Amino acid sequence: MEHKSQQRDLATSSPNLVLYSYWQSSCAWRVRFALNLKGLSYEYKAVNLAKGEQFSPEFERLNPLHFVPVLVDGDVVVSDSYAILLYLEEKYPQKALLPDDPQRRALNLQAASIISSSIQPLHMLSMLKYFEEKMGPDEALLWGQSCVEKGFLALERLLKDFAGRYATGEAVFMADVFLAPQIAVALMRFKIDMSKFPTLGRIYESCKGLPEFVGSLPQSQPDAEQ
Amino acid sequence: MATIEEPKNKLKLYSYWRSSCSCRVRIALNLKGLSYEYIPVNLVKGEQFNPEILKLNPLGYVPVLVDGDFVVSDSFAILMYLDEKYPQHPLLPRDLHKKAINYQAANIVSSSIQPLQNLAVLKFIEEKVSPDEKLPWVQYHIRNGFAALEKLLKDHAGRYATGDEIFLADLFLAAQLHPAIKRFNVDMTPFPLLSRLHEAYNELPAFQNGMPENQPDTPSSSTT
Numbered sequence A: 001m002e003h004k005s006q007q008r009d010l011a012t013s014s015p016n017l018v019l020y021s022y023w024q025s026s027c028a029w030r031v032r033f034a035l036n037l038k039g040l041s042y043e044y045k046a047v048n049l050a051k052g053e054q055f056s057p058e059f060e061r062l063n064p065l066h067f068v069p070v071l072v073d074g075d076v077v078v079s080d081s082y083a084i085l086l087y088l089e090e091k092y093p094q095k096a097l098l099p100d101d102p103q104r105r106a107l108n109l110q111a112a113s114i115i116s117s118s119i120q121p122l123h124m125l126s127m128l129k130y131f132e133e134k135m136g137p138d139e140a141l142l143w144g145q146s147c148v149e150k151g152f153l154a155l156e157r158l159l160k161d162f163a164g165r166y167a168t169g170e171a172v173f174m175a176d177v178f179l180a181p182q183i184a185v186a187l188m189r190f191k192i193d194m195s196k197f198p199t200l201g202r203i204y205e206s207c208k209g210l211p212e213f214v215g216s217l218p219q220s221q222p223d224a225e226q
Numbered sequence B: 001m002a003t004i005e006e007p008k009n010k011l012k013l014y015s016y017w018r019s020s021c022s023c024r025v026r027i028a029l030n031l032k033g034l035s036y037e038y039i040p041v042n043l044v045k046g047e048q049f050n051p052e053i054l055k056l057n058p059l060g061y062v063p064v065l066v067d068g069d070f071v072v073s074d075s076f077a078i079l080m081y082l083d084e085k086y087p088q089h090p091l092l093p094r095d096l097h098k099k100a101i102n103y104q105a106a107n108i109v110s111s112s113i114q115p116l117q118n119l120a121v122l123k124f125i126e127e128k129v130s131p132d133e134k135l136p137w138v139q140y141h142i143r144n145g146f147a148a149l150e151k152l153l154k155d156h157a158g159r160y161a162t163g164d165e166i167f168l169a170d171l172f173l174a175a176q177l178h179p180a181i182k183r184f185n186v187d188m189t190p191f192p193l194l195s196r197l198h199e200a201y202n203e204l205p206a207f208q209n210g211m212p213e214n215q216p217d218t219p220s221s222s223t224t
Helices: A026-037 A057-062 A081-091 A104-121 A124-134 A137-159 A174-190 A196-210 B022-033 B049-055 B075-084 B096-117 B119-128 B133-152 B166-181 B192-202
Strands: A017-021 A043-046 A070-073 A076-081 B011-015 B038-042 B065-068 B070-073
Touching: A017 A026, A026 A043, A026 A104, A026 A174, A043 B022, A057 A070, A070 A081, A070 B070, A076 A081, A076 B096, A081 A104, A081 A174, A081 B096, A104 A174, A104 B070, A104 B075, A104 B096, A124 A137, A124 B096, A124 B119, A137 A174, A137 A196, A137 B119, A196 B096, B011 B022, B022 B075, B022 B096, B022 B166, B049 B065, B065 B075, B070 B075, B075 B096, B096 B119, B096 B133, B119 B133, B133 B166, B133 B192, B166 B192
Parallel strands: A017 A043, B011 B038
Antiparallel strands: A017 A070, A070 A076, B011 B065, B065 B070
């Protein structure tokens, strides 16, 4: 398995963080964004999903589901972006990604969950590939679009009375960490018309202005292909 | 020490008997000794789109928990809320590594298994591929997830998923094992740990009382 490592010098160095990531994975993107927000440096280890590197025995030991991202922190291995976020939140509490207020806290957990359970798993590349084989690329694309639109409609309703500059107010939290990469994918891959989701669109514009978000972009990663 | 907290107003849970997401929350409420008003939402009949329900939960999902003025949907968010507000029978271990194992197991179920067996997806498979494809599809994703769970938990399990006490992972597992075995006939031979856990959950009243067959809206003809 090819490793391209890169030390990222951000505000605070942390003991031993290693992130297994693929530049185009929106799930890995969430964690890259979160690590940047918390000022945590990490070693980037690329897993080329297009070449099937996720099926190597070494990677399977890290995550038997063969997904990125996987975070390794000393001898703790955490896979799944939602689990990683909650782990990071407790281990490295600087720049909290969950607000203290119970209502907003719950909103952040809900929004992230809608994305990680009800949207992304239904349109991830391996899923789309299956649908393409079974029903052709046009139907598969329509399916992806409908999953995203259904989820975005729910998120728009969930957040519209609470959003400010960001999803749940004036500060970036977990909802934004999940939302911004998802919107980017929605635009790139599914050509979603974001004018239907003005609250989400506004949140996305706010996130795009953050250096922590820019640093997490797929094209900024060591394994990005031109 | 966790104090016993009681709600000021009676809790309400919008639930569907067969919803495994609702099942997770029902078990948690039972474990914490919290009584609640069960408000059935018939997903098959589309009741989640009734104006009254939509007003509370614009997403049209179950479960939804109402605690006085506080409304929260999504099983994960509900469980985290319950655990913070009513700390008796904590759902998470103190040790951060064990906590992370619980989060991972919960998310394997909630992102990699359950969403692929919900009504909307199955309907799509039925219409666009074939009705015969539904069951193999569900079984494939369950087996995939179960294989991952066996590996994740094998060095951490005790009497239950992550040790000798019930935690978050057990709620997600119990709610998923039930339909896997009873509805989708998944062959559990490759999953000895999960099989053992399923048997252990069958012994616990808090779990059994949360199962689909024991709800107020369970159809009288149904056992699963």
